[in-house]
């Protein structure tokens with residue numbers, strides 16, 4: 001495949017390496033220094049675009065791909081408030097997009113496990129649930145997209161949780177946490193690629209599930225595999241469409 005990389009930072013560079021290893025060609029690399037090269041003409045040279053840019057940049061980049069009719073894989077997080085509008089516009093313009101808050105196989109297994117556990121724990125109100133995410137200090141968004149997906153999985157399965165609220169280290173939530181709110185605690189520590197924990201705590205014990213990324217390799221390989229999966233498809237997809245986990 002001919003791949004356009006939108007965003008050539010920490011992730012873009014590893015995605016380039018995996019793309020070349022898997023026999024693909026990089027026909028366009030867009031970073032902050034050559035944004036003018038992000039044109040319809042240049043995008044049309046690619047079979048697929050992969051966006052790992054920045055929360056403020058992803059939406060414009062997606063619409064540029066739609067204009068060029070190039071399928072786009074979006075790994076960038078922090079833009080999900082626009083998800084419904086983009087889904088509608090993608091389908092209305094007969095375009096193709098796949099997004100995911102996390103492309104690693106391990107985290108996608110974890111997403112499934114999280115929902116199975118939440119369904120079970122729904123029967124045990126003595127346990128209070130909380131999500132924690134830890135990332136490197138350059139991360140621009142909080143909570144992480146992965147933590148949002150985890151929280152949404154819990155809210156879907158637990159009758160007493162209706163919404164999540166975020167506490168970023170140093171900026172505690174302004175109001176007291178309500179019983180129907182799920183806390184996502186965000187911590188920023190130098191060089192951490194991504195750690196997510198779900199804890200159910202009772203008076204007598206804790207139950208904890210945790211995913212620890214040792215590097216960014218799992219995210220990057222997953223993004224290239226997602227781009228391969230998207231070939232010859234039309235429409236709006238999420239990473240969950242690639243996996244078919246059973247309980």
Ligand SMILES: NC(=O)C1=CN([C@@H]2O[C@H](COP(=O)(O)OP(=O)(O)OC[C@H]3O[C@@H](n4cnc5c(N)ncnc54)[C@H](OP(=O)(O)O)[C@@H]3O)[C@@H](O)[C@H]2O)C=CC1
Nearest residue numbers: 007009010011032052053057075076077100101102103219
């Ligand atoms: N879904 C997943 O599995 C994963 C998602 N991510 C997400 O991917 C995104 C990128 O992560 P990461 O690579 O670590 O971040 P980096 O900051 O290392 O890289 C992003 C790059 O994009 C550049 N950029 C800024 N604006 C634009 C634009 N308009 N078009 C193209 N590039 C632009 C930035 O330039 P400059 O720094 O000069 O502004 C930077 O070089 C984040 O949102 C992160 O949360 C990360 C890992 C896994």
Ligand SMILES: O=C(O)C1=N[C@H](C(=O)O)C[C@H](O)C1
Nearest residue numbers: 077101102139144145146194
């Ligand atoms: O910014 C990152 O680094 C990561 N972002 C994604 C997220 O917001 O969940 C995925 C991964 O945790 C790394």
